[in-house]
Structures are given as C-alpha cells and as structure tokens.
Amino acid sequence: MSQQKAFLDHVIEGLRQKPKKISSLYFYDTKGSRIFQEIMNMPEYYLPELEKALLIKEAESIAAHFKEEPVTVIELGAGDGSKTRILLESLSVSSRNVTYVPLDIDKDVLEENKQATVKAIPGVQVKIIAGNYFETLSKAAGMEGKKLLLFMGSNLGNFDENRTRDFLKMIYDHLDGGDYFLLAVDLKKDPKKIAKAYDDPHGITAKFNLNLLARMNRELEGDFRLDQFEHYATYNPLSGLAQSFLVSKKRQKVQIAGQFIEFEAGEVIHTENSRKYALPEIKQLLENEGFLINPSDIFEQEGYGLVLAGK
Structure with a gap:
C-alpha cells in the first residue's frame, strides 16, 4: 500500500x-x-531547552556505559539532531567507534542533520534512514555491535496507554542483551x-x-x-x-x-x-516490558527526565 x-x-x-x-x-x-x-x-515550548540542559549535565554519565566500545546510536524521529550531538560528542570521546543512525520521515531534514553532525563531530559515522520509523527501525536495529536507541522530545506522551505498551515492547524486542534505550520524558509540573x-x-x-x-x-x-x-x-x-x-x-x-x-x-x-508523567510511572512502564533500570540511570532536572534502560 x-x-x-x-x-x-x-x-x-x-x-x-x-x-x-x-x-x-x-x-x-x-x-x-x-x-x-x-x-x-x-x-x-520549554521542552527542548530542558532536554538540552539535562543532556549537557548527564551526557558523560550516559556515555560511560559504552566506554572503549563501538556503539551504534539509533534515534527515532531524529529531526535536525541538534540536541543529540551533545551526547554524540561525549560518546566520541569515551567510545572506540561511534555510528549515528537517525531515522525520520523527512529526508531533507535528515540530510541537514548528517551534514551538521559530520561537521561538528568528524569522527562520527552517520547513516541516515528516511521513512516511518515504525517501518525502518528493523533495518537500523539489525546493524552489528552494541546499540543505544534514543527516543527523545518526550514523544512517548503522544501515544495512548495501549500504544505506549506496544511501543515499549517493540523497542525491547529490537534490542539485544547489553543494548540500551534512552527515553526522554516531560514530567508533571505547573499546569x-x-x-x-x-x-x-x-x-x-x-x-x-x-x-x-x-x-x-x-x-x-x-x-x-x-x-x-x-x-x-x-x-x-x-x-x-x-x-x-x-x-x-x-x-x-x-x-x-x-x-x-x-x-x-x-x-x-x-x-x-x-x-506528562511522574518518574515512578515511567520506571514501572519500562520494567513491565522487561527493561532493567539502575536508579543511578534515572536523571531529572526542572521537571524533565531521562531514563537509561538496559536489556
């Protein structure tokens, strides 16, 4: 079709x-x-700045999970990748070889992402995949090596309860043992x-x-x-x-x-x-699908959260 x-x-x-x-x-x-x-x-629209500030603060802690290892970073709905480059910069220092695979519906935006990323961090390989990420994730997840899958922008909040569970199960099923999933979530705050x-x-x-x-x-x-x-x-x-x-x-x-x-x-x-979520809600949703979460891998600042979940 x-x-x-x-x-x-x-x-x-x-x-x-x-x-x-x-x-x-x-x-x-x-x-x-x-x-x-x-x-x-x-x-x-406060979300990007809060997410950026939290990534700046915690990027090294996240990158430490991939020290001296090759890593493939797969991002769903990557857009221009401007915030992700904060994390890629830290990974390029701590990891042996970093490949960035941004997935997005808009090929033009992905090309801009690639050019900006290669210019900012020359050591990172960038392989763009255009299309609906529900359809392109399998191709990206099939790449060899340890993977870090990103779902940023608090986009999980766009799903209803059933679709949230289905989505997290899909992510879990596309990862191998030792891979990680980094989820960004906007938290409940001043209405x-x-x-x-x-x-x-x-x-x-x-x-x-x-x-x-x-x-x-x-x-x-x-x-x-x-x-x-x-x-x-x-x-x-x-x-x-x-x-x-x-x-x-x-x-x-x-x-x-x-x-x-x-x-x-x-x-x-x-x-x-x-x-919008409370962090215990997110932790429970991830653990229900089999993810493993260390309390030290839950990060929060000014009503915004990052959760690094392992398989």
Missing part, C-alpha cells in the same frame, strides 16, 4: 468515527516538520506552563495543527477551508494529559478524494495527546 493510500484510508476512517480523530503522525509532512522546528524555538506550550500566543501551534487540514487539501484533494476551523488545546493536571483539537466553527460538509464528511458546529477532530 502506498503512503498516500494509507494516509487517505486513515483520514476517512478517523473522520467517520465519533469523536473524529486523526493520528499526530500525520502532522509531519515537509511543511509540518518545518513548522514544528518553529515550535521548538518558541520560548513557551499553566504546560498549557502555554500547546497553545502559544504567537499562533505557531495553531498553524501546526491547521496544517494537517492543509495537508489533506494538498495530498488528498480535500477542500477544507482552514478559516472555518480553529485550534483548541487543553491540559488536565490530574491525568497529566495535554490534548489538541481542531474545532469546526460552523455546520459544514467537506470533500476528501470524492468522499463527503459532515461537521456540526463545534464538532472537534482530536489530533494529539501529549501526556
């Missing part, structure tokens, strides 16, 4: 459900990836701070969410009028769940690839979850 056919089938199925929903995986076409880079640079990260005053998160409709227009012959939908985000401090929606401003009918979808006024499309 082609990627476009899979996208169309997903959209039609999701928009015929009650409530309507579309996976956040489809945010990331080329334009969506560019807008997300804008989000990463917003002052309200107002979290809310602003997903509904910023500059309108960038709104533009990101609405681009999902624009993508349907571009790729699926849709006729969404973007000015008839608006971005809406919520955060529940008890569950730790931030959610994003697109809200129909009026009763309307939209065509997608010759099929019609009706919206009531105020009806929503659920587009994203961003769950």
Whole structure:
C-alpha cells in the first residue's frame, strides 16, 4: 500500500468515527516538520531547552556505559539532531567507534542533520534512514555491535496507554542483551506552563495543527477551508494529559478524494495527546516490558527526565 493510500484510508476512517480523530503522525509532512522546528524555538515550548540542559549535565554519565566500545546510536524521529550531538560528542570521546543512525520521515531534514553532525563531530559515522520509523527501525536495529536507541522530545506522551505498551515492547524486542534505550520524558509540573506550550500566543501551534487540514487539501484533494476551523488545546493536571483539537466553527460538509464528511458546529477532530508523567510511572512502564533500570540511570532536572534502560 502506498503512503498516500494509507494516509487517505486513515483520514476517512478517523473522520467517520465519533469523536473524529486523526493520528499526530500525520502532522509531519515537509511543511509540518518545518513548522514544528518553529515550535521548538518558541520560548513557551520549554521542552527542548530542558532536554538540552539535562543532556549537557548527564551526557558523560550516559556515555560511560559504552566506554572503549563501538556503539551504534539509533534515534527515532531524529529531526535536525541538534540536541543529540551533545551526547554524540561525549560518546566520541569515551567510545572506540561511534555510528549515528537517525531515522525520520523527512529526508531533507535528515540530510541537514548528517551534514551538521559530520561537521561538528568528524569522527562520527552517520547513516541516515528516511521513512516511518515504525517501518525502518528493523533495518537500523539489525546493524552489528552494541546499540543505544534514543527516543527523545518526550514523544512517548503522544501515544495512548495501549500504544505506549506496544511501543515499549517493540523497542525491547529490537534490542539485544547489553543494548540500551534512552527515553526522554516531560514530567508533571505547573499546569499553566504546560498549557502555554500547546497553545502559544504567537499562533505557531495553531498553524501546526491547521496544517494537517492543509495537508489533506494538498495530498488528498480535500477542500477544507482552514478559516472555518480553529485550534483548541487543553491540559488536565490530574491525568497529566495535554490534548489538541481542531474545532469546526460552523455546520459544514467537506470533500476528501470524492468522499463527503459532515461537521456540526463545534464538532472537534482530536489530533494529539501529549501526556506528562511522574518518574515512578515511567520506571514501572519500562520494567513491565522487561527493561532493567539502575536508579543511578534515572536523571531529572526542572521537571524533565531521562531514563537509561538496559536489556
């Protein structure tokens, strides 16, 4: 099945459900990836800076697990790799041979990542693999040697409970004994701070969410009028769940690839979850799938966490 056919089938199925929903995986076409880079640079979107600060603080501790050994670093949803280079720098000092394998849907972003990484750390080999990382992980995980698999950006929070368990099991199954998984997670904190990260005053998160409709227009012959939908985000401090929606401003009918979808006024499309965790919750989720965690490999600073889990 082609990627476009899979996208169309997903959209039609999701928009015929009650409530309507579309996976956040489809945010990331080329334009969506560019807008997300804008989000990463917003002052309200605190996650990248907290993750960067924690990596700077703990990179040597993480790299110590691979001292004098060759290591293959596989990163899911790598993007431009700017924060990962902090860890790669430490690994290049402590390890004998470092290979970096960034996986991402956007080949252009991966090429930029490769060029920047080779320039910054000449001793690191970079092998990019473009595509949906659920499909490309097997190719990367099949490489020889000790592996460190990265899932950064607190992206685990985008999954529902069942998918979280399935994802962690998939990661575990792709690793060999002695390999490691480094997971970054945003932790529960001031609700107002979290809310602003997903509904910023500059309108960038709104533009990101609405681009999902624009993508349907571009790729699926849709006729969404973007000015008839608006971005809406919520955060529940008890569950730790931030959610994003697109809200129909009026009763309307939209065509997608010759099929019609009706919206009531105020009806929503659920587009994203961003769950925040407590560290004991994350530890339990990982251990439930068989991962081994040393308490000294759990790192936290200013409400952001890194967990290094072994197999």
